[in-house]
Amino acid sequence: MILTELLRKQIKIKLQMDNPWWETGKIFEDFSNMTRRLYFNVFYPLVTDLSIRRTIILMGPRRVGKSVMLYHTIEQLIKDGVKPQNIIYASIDTPLYSGIALEDLFSLALESIGDSYNGENYYVFFDEIQYLKNWEQHLKSLTDTYRNCRFVASGSAAAALKKKSDESGAGRFTDFMLPPLTFAEFINLKGHQSMLNSQTINWQGVETQISNVEDLEAFNQLFLEYINYGGYPEVAFSKTIQANPGQFIRHDIIDKVLLRDLPSLYGIQDVQELNTLFTVIAYRSGEEFSYENLSKESGVKKDTIKKYIEYLEAAFLIRVVHKVNENAKRFQRTTSFKIYLTNPSLRCALFQPLQSNDLEMGNMVETTIFAQWIQRPSRQVYYANWKLGRNNNGEVDLVGINIATQKPQWAVEIKWTDRFYERPEELESLKTFMTNNHLDMALVTSKTKSGAKSFTTGNLLFVPSSLYAYEVGRNTFEQRKTDFGMW
16 A cells, blocks of 8 residues: 555554553553453563564454453553553554555554664554454564564454464464453452452362352352353443343354354355354253254254364354263264353353253353363363263263373362252262272362262262352463362
8 A cells, every 4th residue: 555645644643642651651541440351460471571582463252352451561561661652552453554564554653753663672562453464474574574572463353363373473473362251350350359268178188278258149149140241341341231242242242253254264155054053052052962963953064064163163152072981081983072152151142141040050050160171271171971871871071181191180070059969979970980080089069069078989079160160260370280180
């Protein structure tokens, strides 16, 4: 694009408006007042470690707070002594920037603050990068040319960003996925941390600290609120959006991915097929599927379903979890698997909010707990399923496999009822799995009950599902491994 003198002037005025810290030393007040996501503590060190000359690609689903995290990063850089004029922000979805090369934007920003590049360290943030065609080539060139600058780009089309980053950014880009809120983040953002305290439990002679709460009924209400509305910061705080989640979440998050992002990236012709398949999966999140039954229910061919599932995973809308048998051995041929929404509030947007006693709560509590686990890509988690008899299957909801030994380290049975605290002997599948794999302990979640119980094959620790979800999410950020491993 030819940069006329008038266009250059207009762009520089817009850049000055979008970078108020050049004059004031402060970011916009509304962003400054927002609580930082816990992921900020993981993201910020990546941005500031200039010993590694790479561009950071902040990607994630729509509406998870990527732009806000960029502003919080800018705020912290200023607090840490970076000269405000050495921090540049541009949102590429601005119509004025359409078709403008990133290097031209960088140069115009320098002109706006009266500088020319002289080898100084600049922090340059390009928001909504997917709106620039061939953005990866632009960033690659900038990374190679301006060796003392840190470039950070963000975008909402997670699948497209990941694909192009992998293809063109090898050795130059570092990807950072910002997922929906964990339950621990939800509690933190809503300011309810004071509800929680810690308790010491003795498990097989080892004292371990885990979270506890005095008012479990109130905490379970927050857990239900998280299941229905808690995946996205804006939804979590807006009663207006919560009154009509379908309008916001479905339109801004689901439809834009299914009807625009994925079709443009993968050349999908029949978007209605993709939408139908996702709706089936969302309604039955946490259930076991096969390509055959998905094909029958959705009317989509099996080979097409395989591709669509890959696309939906790449877009971070779903996660496929594979199974092991009663001896924790993986199946050579995958015929069935479980699919979970990456955040339970996606279901609420498509259908309706759930109540605590609804039949669907069992699967959604399971979905919610898996949503905490799948934010740890280094952990191999599975479910166990095997034939118990002609018409019955044995199943354990969550199994952790040791990467080195490929043997099970722990097992968790997820329940939204207190029934099994009173009658643990009914957990026949868990007993079989523990016996076969020489596990002398396992964890069972409940609705309200907690405590240790003796079991035929060892011991069971009962923990309310809300507290377990909180603890798994909290440990995601603390990178802390407890002696249980299942946290």
